[in-house]
Amino acid sequence: MASSEHSNAANAARTPLRLAIAGIGLVGQRHADAIAQVSDTTLCAVVDPSDAGKAVAERLGVPWFDDLQGMIVAQAPDGIILSTPTKLHVEQGAVCLDAGIPVLIEKPLADDLGAARTLVERAEQANVALLVGHHRRHNPLIRKAHEHIKRGTIGAVRAVQATCWFYKPDSYFDAAPWRKQVGAGPISVNLVHDIDLLRHLCGEILSVQAQAAPSARGYENEDVAAALLRFENGAIGTITVSDSIVAPWSWEMTAHEYPIYPTTSQSAYQIGGSQGSLSVPDLTLWSHNECRDWWTPISATSVPRDTSDPLINQMAHFAAVIRGEEAPLVSGREGLRSLAVVDAIQKSAKSNALVHLEEADGTGICRGKSTSQLKKTIETNAKIAK
Numbered sequence: 001m002a003s004s005e006h007s008n009a010a011n012a013a014r015t016p017l018r019l020a021i022a023g024i025g026l027v028g029q030r031h032a033d034a035i036a037q038v039s040d041t042t043l044c045a046v047v048d049p050s051d052a053g054k055a056v057a058e059r060l061g062v063p064w065f066d067d068l069q070g071m072i073v074a075q076a077p078d079g080i081i082l083s084t085p086t087k088l089h090v091e092q093g094a095v096c097l098d099a100g101i102p103v104l105i106e107k108p109l110a111d112d113l114g115a116a117r118t119l120v121e122r123a124e125q126a127n128v129a130l131l132v133g134h135h136r137r138h139n140p141l142i143r144k145a146h147e148h149i150k151r152g153t154i155g156a157v158r159a160v161q162a163t164c165w166f167y168k169p170d171s172y173f174d175a176a177p178w179r180k181q182v183g184a185g186p187i188s189v190n191l192v193h194d195i196d197l198l199r200h201l202c203g204e205i206l207s208v209q210a211q212a213a214p215s216a217r218g219y220e221n222e223d224v225a226a227a228l229l230r231f232e233n234g235a236i237g238t239i240t241v242s243d244s245i246v247a248p249w250s251w252e253m254t255a256h257e258y259p260i261y262p263t264t265s266q267s268a269y270q271i272g273g274s275q276g277s278l279s280v281p282d283l284t285l286w287s288h289n290e291c292r293d294w295w296t297p298i299s300a301t302s303v304p305r306d307t308s309d310p311l312i313n314q315m316a317h318f319a320a321v322i323r324g325e326e327a328p329l330v331s332g333r334e335g336l337r338s339l340a341v342v343d344a345i346q347k348s349a350k351s352n353a354l355v356h357l358e359e360a361d362g363t364g365i366c367r368g369k370s371t372s373q374l375k376k377t378i379e380t381n382a383k384i385a386k
């Protein structure tokens with residue numbers, strides 16, 4: 001159990017932290033539910049200029065504001081959750097940082113990589129916590145998968161295959177027209193979650209080569225895309241995404257995270273190692289019984305794990321960060337790195353060229369490693385894999 005899960009029970013007697021939500025739409029309302037479940041936090045205000053937002057604030061019984069700055073002046077919250085449309089994240093994130101208020105910004109961090117980088121640097125310089133809402137990292141099953149991979153249960157990771165396919169109905173797009181517009185396609189809105197998890201589980205991504213097809217429904221974005229990923233440790237990955245394919249193979253329909261999605265017993269990622277393989281989220285470990293040999297029997301073991309709601313865990317963690325008890329699990333810089341990969345996928349899909357991450361973003365993805373150092377890392381990992 002992570003420390004932020006402990007804090008929910010252990011801190012019951014403390015003065016609750018006063019949290020505000022800007023953007024009380026689809027995911028904002030889930031954050032309000034999460035705040036209600038975390039014992040040392042309370043929702044103190046909602047910012048959302050829409051009539052629907054005002055109605056939700058009334059239903060929740062909290063003060064409503066149509067403007068973020070006005071809410072900050074009136075309420076001085078201890079922390080702010082930004083679950084507004086992505087194009088507003090940078091501007092509103094800066095308002096929170098300038099007021100010195102820790103902020104949890106929904107994914108993707110921004111719709112523009114350069115602006116996102118400026119925002120993250122601003123947070124780092126001001127020493128104000130900026131977290132990005134890649135909540136899946138707070139799922140106990142991801143902690144378990146991470147633990148096994150780091151421990152070497154499957155040996156050296158050689159390849160990963162990730163699928164993110166589902167069908168979003170027309171009503172989803174009609175309900176919030178920004179979802180049809182440039183920057184809100186499945187690469188940006190959905191794939192960024194999966195990229196974040198692949199980085200977390202398999203390591204940094206060095207280069208991408210991608211293809212995308214325009215929306216068959218006539219929206220401004222792609223509706224199917226695929227990318228070939230090269231990892232720092234030498235592993236190779238493939239990932240495909242679509243919001244217009246009828247299929248069960250996505251995190252949403254396999255992780256049992258949110259009851260709105262039907263559940264299946266399928267999986268979304270297959271992570272292949274030199275000693276075994278792991279499928280995620282069902283956490284099935286595959287290995288040969290006696291020796292590594294495709295002619296000897298191979299068997300599957302289910303990895304036991306806890307279950308808890310990652311959005312609640314994320315909120316408890318945000319509270320712990322505000323109190324100075326934990327460091328951000330998904331910092332602004334982590335969100336920036338995942339955004340940089342997504343940006344590189346977009347660039348590659350447009351240009352049909354291989355895109356190197358360092359060229360694409362300059363965020364120090366490879367932490368300053370030279371090409372020869374990287375070659376050495378890949379060679380070392382290849383030796384381990386033998």
Ligand SMILES: NC(=O)c1ccc[n+]([C@@H]2O[C@H](COP(=O)([O-])OP(=O)(O)OC[C@H]3O[C@@H](n4cnc5c(N)ncnc54)[C@H](O)[C@@H]3O)[C@@H](O)[C@H]2O)c1
Nearest residue numbers: 023024025026027047048050083084085086106107108176
């Ligand atoms: N973590 C996740 O799993 C997850 C899931 C869905 C969406 N998201 C992200 O959350 C963000 C919101 O997505 P959504 O689907 O909930 O959108 P939504 O359209 O349902 O909700 C956005 C809300 O923001 C409000 N808003 C607009 N302008 C505003 C302003 N200036 N100030 C305050 N509120 C304003 C809108 O009225 C609306 O209620 C996006 O960045 C999206 O990518 C994350």
